Amino acid sequence: MTFSPRWLLTSLTGSAFVLAFGMQWVPQARAQDKKEIAKKIQATVIATGESLASGDASKVKELEKFDLDPIMHSFKPRARGGIGFGPVAGFVPPNEDGLESKLISLAKKPLSPADATRLESAVSVAAHQILAIAMVSESKWPENKDKSKSKEKWAEFNTLMKDSAKDLAAAAKSKNSAKIKSSASSLYRSCNECHTTFRD
Ligand code: HEC
Numbered sequence: 001m002t003f004s005p006r007w008l009l010t011s012l013t014g015s016a017f018v019l020a021f022g023m024q025w026v027p028q029a030r031a032q033d034k035k036e037i038a039k040k041i042q043a044t045v046i047a048t049g050e051s052l053a054s055g056d057a058s059k060v061k062e063l064e065k066f067d068l069d070p071i072m073h074s075f076k077p078r079a080r081g082g083i084g085f086g087p088v089a090g091f092v093p094p095n096e097d098g099l100e101s102k103l104i105s106l107a108k109k110p111l112s113p114a115d116a117t118r119l120e121s122a123v124s125v126a127a128h129q130i131l132a133i134a135m136v137s138e139s140k141w142p143e144n145k146d147k148s149k150s151k152e153k154w155a156e157f158n159t160l161m162k163d164s165a166k167d168l169a170a171a172a173k174s175k176n177s178a179k180i181k182s183s184a185s186s187l188y189r190s191c192n193e194c195h196t197t198f199r200d
Contacts, residue, residue, distance in 0.1 A: 035081060038073050041066050042083050045074050049129035053169070060135045068140040071133055075100040075191075083129060086122045099126055100191070106168075106184035110177040123172035123180065130187065131165040134158060142198060149198055157194035164190060 044066070048059040063071065077098035078084025085102035086092050096102045103126075111119060141154040164187035171179035 034070075038070055038081055041070050042074050045071065045083065045129050045132050048132035048135075049125060052131055052135075053124065053128045057135065060132065063132060063136045064139065066136075068137060068142075071136060074129070074133060077101055085126055086119075091122065099130060102126060103130075103184055103188050103191075106180055107188045108181075110181045113175070113177065116172075116175040116177045116180065120172050120175055124169050127165050127169035127172060131162060131169065134162040134165055138162070153197055154194070157190050157197070160186060161190035161194070 041063075044059070044063045048063050051057070051059045073081065074083045075098065076082030077094070077100075078089055079094060079097065082098050082100075084097045085099060086097070089097060091097070092102065096105050106123070138155070138158050141151045142149070143151075164183050167183035168180065168187055171183050
């Protein structure tokens with residue numbers, strides 16, 4: 001091949017372009033899409049939770065259209081793209097500002113009577129959001145032939161998630177710290193048991 005400064009220039013510019021834009025811009029664009037999808041799904045989780053709190057399950061069908069993984073993304077801390085706990089950022093410390101992280105803290109230590117009152121609405125809202133997710137994950141068993149990952153196992157963990165979320169909502173309403181703690185513990189157990197079997 002004859003040396004062509006022009007070819008060299010084109011090829012260098014080409015790789016510089018790929019390095020500068022291709023390698024960065026494409027994943028960023030995907031991350032942006034992912035964020036927007038997550039936001040849309042979370043708005044649906046929030047709306048479904050609100051309607052479940054008033055006894056209306058009709059929105060569950062809408063949430064069912066989405067895949068399990070981005071729905072479960074709702075559990076991440078607010079700062080990492082999840083729904084968060086409480087009406088606004090700063091309502092609780094950042095390390096508790098996530099549906100999952102708050103659940104862990106509720107399961108660990110009983111709330112003081114003052115906190116059971118202060119957090120009543122936020123715990124109830126979170127419990128209904130988790131219930132919304134549980135009502136949808138019910139039908140999302142990852143089909144496979146492994147006996148240890150059966151549909152029955154999935155249903156068992158999912159029922160524990162659903163029942164405990166209902167218990168947590170009731171416990172929040174009655175401001176019963178011991179019941180908030182015990183229902184949060186069984187709810188968190190459902191996450192771990194299902195993940196150990198189906199995710200890890
Ligand atoms: C019935 C089974 C089941 C239960 C119960 C369950 N999960 Fe999951 N979860 C999964 C599976 C399966 C995945 C992985 C989905 C995938 O990768 O497609 C997942 C993924 C996740 C993720 C990762 C989402 C992301 O951004 O990729 C988080 C966070 C999560 N779950 C939190 C929870 C919490 C918190 C609970 C309990 C309140 C819970 N899950 C209960 C099955 C379950």
